[in-house]
Structure formats: structure tokens, C-alpha cells
Amino acid sequence: MELSQVRYFITLCKTLNFTRAAEQCNVTQPAFTRAIQRLEEELGGKLLFRERSLTQLTELGRAMRPHLEAMLDAADAATALAAAKRLHTPGSLKIGLGPGIGAAAVAGAVREVAVALPGASIHFKESGPAALIEAMLTDMLDCALLPEGCDMPERLNRWPLYVDRAVAVMPEEHRLCARNAVTARDLLEETVIVGESCGGFAAQLAGITGYSLRLQSCNGAAAQMLDMVAAGLGVALLSNRLRIAAPLASRAFTEPELERRILLTSVAGRPLNPAAASFIKLCRAQGFGSLEKRLLF
Amino acid sequence: MVATLGNDGFMRQVLAAGAVFPDFMLPSAEGRLVSLASRLASGPVVISFFRGEWCPFCRLMLAALTEALPQIEAAGASLLALTPETGGLALAMKTYHGARFEVLCDVDFGVGLAAGVVFRVPKLYRARCEAAGLSFPARHGNAAWCLPVPATFILDTDGRVAWRFVDVDFSHRAEPADIISALRQLGRQ
Numbered sequence: 001m002e003l004s005q006v007r008y009f010i011t012l013c014k015t016l017n018f019t020r021a022a023e024q025c026n027v028t029q030p031a032f033t034r035a036i037q038r039l040e041e042e043l044g045g046k047l048l049f050r051e052r053s054l055t056q057l058t059e060l061g062r063a064m065r066p067h068l069e070a071m072l073d074a075a076d077a078a079t080a081l082a083a084a085k086r087l088h089t090p091g092s093l094k095i096g097l098g099p100g101i102g103a104a105a106v107a108g109a110v111r112e113v114a115v116a117l118p119g120a121s122i123h124f125k126e127s128g129p130a131a132l133i134e135a136m137l138t139d140m141l142d143c144a145l146l147p148e149g150c151d152m153p154e155r156l157n158r159w160p161l162y163v164d165r166a167v168a169v170m171p172e173e174h175r176l177c178a179r180n181a182v183t184a185r186d187l188l189e190e191t192v193i194v195g196e197s198c199g200g201f202a203a204q205l206a207g208i209t210g211y212s213l214r215l216q217s218c219n220g221a222a223a224q225m226l227d228m229v230a231a232g233l234g235v236a237l238l239s240n241r242l243r244i245a246a247p248l249a250s251r252a253f254t255e256p257e258l259e260r261r262i263l264l265t266s267v268a269g270r271p272l273n274p275a276a277a278s279f280i281k282l283c284r285a286q287g288f289g290s291l292e293k294r295l296l297f
Numbered sequence: 298m299v300a301t302l303g304n305d306g307f308m309r310q311v312l313a314a315g316a317v318f319p320d321f322m323l324p325s326a327e328g329r330l331v332s333l334a335s336r337l338a339s340g341p342v343v344i345s346f347f348r349g350e351w352c353p354f355c356r357l358m359l360a361a362l363t364e365a366l367p368q369i370e371a372a373g374a375s376l377l378a379l380t381p382e383t384g385g386l387a388l389a390m391k392t393y394h395g396a397r398f399e400v401l402c403d404v405d406f407g408v409g410l411a412a413g414v415v416f417r418v419p420k421l422y423r424a425r426c427e428a429a430g431l432s433f434p435a436r437h438g439n440a441a442w443c444l445p446v447p448a449t450f451i452l453d454t455d456g457r458v459a460w461r462f463v464d465v466d467f468s469h470r471a472e473p474a475d476i477i478s479a480l481r482q483l484g485r486q
Contacts, residue, residue: 001417
């Protein structure tokens with residue numbers, strides 16, 4: 001398929017009018033119609049049907065539109081980013097982080113964007129899934145990292161990025177620090193601190209084991225929860241991708257292993273600025289150390 | 298599939314000799330952003346499209362290019378391998394071959410589309426891939442079921458296509474010896 005054919009088709013999807021779409025693409029209508037026909041031949045069926053003045057997408061047209069739109073955006077973004085670098089156009093990158101999802105895993109990708117586009121402003125927003133989704137839909141955020149399983153509208157693109165595993169976080173002098181790993185049974189004698197930034201690991205644990213854990217609720221940012229752990233309030237189950245520094249320590253949590261999959265999301269069909277588009281590509285290109293074996297032959 | 302592509306004038310849409318290859322910036326296997334312009338600043342660039350880590354012909358081609366890299370570099374050129382595969386598969390492909398050249402992720406086929414090398418996988422071939430457990434939507438992060446033809450372009454330092462090899466038959470690849478001789482000829486011009 002040709003870039004121009006795809007561009008014509010996406011313009012036609014937006015206008016649903018051959019004459020107007022051809023005008024917008026600066027091409028004669030016969031040439032425009034031929035291009036659409038050639039694309040239909042390649043894709044193996046009609047993309048649109050025309051009834052008098054009415055033009056509508058066929059089922060195939062509707063199915064192909066988001067994929068072709070992504071490809072067209074990718075073609076434009078690859079050149080737009082190169083141009084932005086040449087012309088030193090600063091950009092902005094606004095990333096949402098769901099509960100208990102740190103920026104460490106994507107920090108390398110953010111650095112690359114900032115190096116390629118000097119002057120780009122970087123903005124992180126930590127919040128619950130609903131607030132982040134609302135912010136993406138109203139164009140206040142470019143993309144967000146969200147846990148799988150949260151309520152998402154159809155129009156969000158979602159790509160699996162990595163799997164988070166729970167670790168037990170406690171003060172360095174805590175008795176469980178002497179172990180290589182902490183189990184559910186070990187926690188029966190402990191207070192477990194739970195809050196929004198915990199990633200739901202404690203609830204998952206209670207669901208799997210049926211144990212009634214001694215819970216202490218503590219809401220706020222991850223930093224505040226860690227301060228409470230350091231003060232000896234209890235043990236917290238957090239993502240293994242958060243950076244834990246002295247005087248705290250973390251131990252792998254096993255029996256049962258607690259996991260959650262993290263998705264990268266963005267609003268489908270919305271053109272992104274070069275900084276955001278390249279950030280998403282960088283993230284999607286990577287394996288995050290958890291390349292799924294099922295993909296490898 | 299080869300016959301379908303061969304018959305529908307696919308070759309006409311591929312960037313031809315003399316055309317300017319659109320500048321781009323793509324993520325590398327290691328998670329860096331690599332721009333075409335930065336490579337062209339230091340000499341001609343060989344761009345080779347790969348279908349993916351799963352493709353035995355691509356593996357052979359990558360092995361051959363890995364071996365030919367010293368001669369490509371001796372001719373003053375750099376080599377960029379582009380694949381539509383995401384999720385760390387580009388790095389897996391690069392590591393497997395111990396390749397020193399850049400393997401770039403052409404996420405959502407953007408550069409391949411601009412170069413005219415992308416096609417939609419015909420139904421029969423798609424059914425075979427699915428039966429073999431090969432999920433392009435999972436590997437590409439895009440459910441279009443597209444692939445690039447494994448084309449190779451040599452760009453001069455102005456970014457123009459000086460030489461290309463395109464064959465819709467995915468088992469036919471550019472010979473490293475031909476790439477090297479085209480590069481040497483470019484150096485003499």
C-alpha cells in the first residue's frame with residue numbers, strides 16, 4: 001500500500017465525502033477515487049459504499065481505519081520528530097502514572113525524548129485510573145500507564161508494557177529483612193499498610209489466600225507511605241519497579257507470587273505531538289526485561 | 298502471496314532510485330532514538346527492512362549482514378535494519394546475531410509505509426501464521442496484519458536512493474556482495 005492511499009482513505013473517513021476529501025488532499029477526484037480503489041484491491045474488499053449523496057464505511061473499512069490511522073500517524077510522526085530535532089522545536093510530554101506505578105521503568109524513554117528535543121517539558125501526573133483516563137480524553141495528558149483490568153473506554157489504545165511483581169518493603173532492621181523472600185504466612189504477624197499507591201497487591205493477597213491480614217490504611221503518595229513504613233507502622237506490598245532506598249529495604253514476595261500487568265494507553269485516533277509520539281514508540285519497542293517467551297520461537 | 302503482490306503493481310509504489318528517502322527518527326533495539334539525518338551526516342546509509350525475528354530468511358540475511366558489516370563500514374557507510382516488531386523482539390533479534398549495527402523498531406510501519414514497502418498479509422498466509430501460533434497483532438502491537446517486503450536501500454549522503462533491491466518473493470534478498478559493490482561505486486562517484 002502507498003502512503004498517499006492511506007492518507008486519502010483516512011481523510012475520506014473523516015469527511016465521508018469524495019469531493020471534499022479529494023480537495024483536502026489536493027488531488028483530482030478521478031486520481032483520488034483510483035487510489036481508494038487500489039487500496040480496496042490490496043485490502044481485499046470495499047472500504048466504503050456510496051449511495052447517492054451518502055458515503056459510509058463498510059465493516060472492513062471500519063475495522064481497518066484505526067490500524068491504518070496508526071500507520072499514517074507513525075509515518076508522519078517519524079518525519080515530524082526528525083524535523084522537530086532539526087528545527088529545535090521544543091515539545092511537551094505529559095505522562096499519567098496509575099496507582100503505585102513509578103516512573104523508573106519509563107525514565108530511560110523520557111530521557112531519550114528530552115535529549116532528542118532539548119527544551120521539551122516533562123510532566124508526570126500520579127492518580128487513579130478514572131482521573132487519568134478523563135485527563136487523556138480532555139487532552140490534558142498524552143498517555144498513561146495503567147494497570148490491566150481497570151475500566152477503560154473502547155477508544156483507548158492499549159499496549160502491554162511489563163509485569164509488576166509485589167515486593168515487601170520494610171525498615172532495614174526489620175526481622176523479615178534477614179530472609180531472601182517473604183511469604184503470605186510471614187505477614188500474619190505483621191501490620192500491612194495499604195493505600196491507593198499499593199497497586200492492589202494486598203487485596204490480591206487476601207483474595208488468593210483467604211487470610212485475614214491486619215491492615216492499616218494509609219492513602220496519599222507513595223513517598224508518604226514509605227515514610228510511614230520507615231517510621232515502623234508496618235510492612236507494605238509495592239511494585240518491584242519502585243526504587244526503594246535506605247533506611248528501607250525490599251524483599252521478593254513469594255508464595256503466592258503477586259503480579260499485575262501494566263499497560264501503556266493513549267486516545268486512539270488522536271494525533272500526538274512528536275515528543276509524545278516518540279515516547280510511546282520507545283516504550284512499545286522495548287521488552288522491559290520481561291519479553292514474553294510465548295512470542296519467541 | 299508472492300503472485301498477488303507481483304501482479305498488482307506493488308513495485309511501482311516502492312521508492313525508486315533518485316527519490317529522497319524521508320528523514321525519520323525511530324527507537325533502536327536498546328531504547329535510543331536514532332535519526333536518519335545523523336547517520337547520513339557521516340556517510341551513505343544502507344537501510345534493510347526485515348519481517349521479523351520469526352522469519353528464517355530474515356535470520357539468514359541478518360547473519361550475512363553481520364558478517365559483511367566490516368566491509369560496509371570500510372566503504373564509509375552505516376547499516377540500519379528496520380523491523381516492525383515491538384516488545385523487545387528487535388533486541389532479541391539483534392542479540393541472537395551478535396549484530397553491531399542498529400536494529401530499529403519501525404513501530405506501526407510508519408517508515409515502511411513512507412518507503413512503499415508495506416503490504417497487508419493475504420488471508421491464506423495469515424491463516425497459516427495463526428495456525429503456527431504467530432500473532433502479528435501481539436508482535437507488532439497493531440492488528441493491521443501488515444508486513445514489509447524485505448527491501449534494501451542504499452542512500453547517498455543527500456538521502457537519495459542510489460541503489461535498491463526489492464523482490465516481493467521474501468526468500469530473495471539483496472546479496473551482501475552486491476550491497477558492498479554498490480557502496481564502492483557510490484564512493485567513486
